[in-house]
Amino acid sequence: MNIDTGKAIVSLYNERDNIILVDIYADGELSMNDVNSIHEAIGHFDVQIPVNTICVKSGKNYLSEEAFEYSIQHNCVHNRVVYVITHMADIHFPSQAQETYFKDHLVDFCTSVDEAYHLLKKGSQQPVKHCPS
Numbered sequence: 001m002n003i004d005t006g007k008a009i010v011s012l013y014n015e016r017d018n019i020i021l022v023d024i025y026a027d028g029e030l031s032m033n034d035v036n037s038i039h040e041a042i043g044h045f046d047v048q049i050p051v052n053t054i055c056v057k058s059g060k061n062y063l064s065e066e067a068f069e070y071s072i073q074h075n076c077v078h079n080r081v082v083y084v085i086t087h088m089a090d091i092h093f094p095s096q097a098q099e100t101y102f103k104d105h106l107v108d109f110c111t112s113v114d115e116a117y118h119l120l121k122k123g124s125q126q127p128v129k130h131c132p133s
Helices: 032-042 065-073 093-099 113-122
Strands: 002-004 008-014 019-024 028-030 051-057 061-063 078-085 107-110
Touching: 008 032, 008 113, 019 032, 019 113, 032 065, 051 113, 061 065, 078 113, 107 113
Parallel strands: 019 051, 028 061, 051 078, 078 107
Antiparallel strands: 002 008, 008 019
16 A cells, blocks of 8 residues: 655555655655655554654655754654665755754665665664654
8 A cells, every 4th residue: 555645655665674665756845744744644554653764755855944843843753764865966865864853863875775675674673762752
């Protein structure tokens, strides 16, 4: 099952390893509602929150200031995050994400979904970040 939010397609990549695939295909600005729609779509799958996330940036997109602040406040939906970089212009995006809204998360990047899966599997022994109650 895939859920299309209008800006991203969210799907269950591997249930056993609690991995969600998010393909953000939109070009341009992503709003707070766009990020919230992605989080709501993740909630439709039978996974334990926080999820390990493979995030494909297939579109040329960026977060609005409001979406950026929302991401800081709601980052506990994700545990480990691996970005699949499809545009060289986005090569610095994962390190910027780790320095800001994914500050306490393992964040990495690669060039394929398969490689991202292997990076997440390799890091599976690392502790899971939980949302505050």
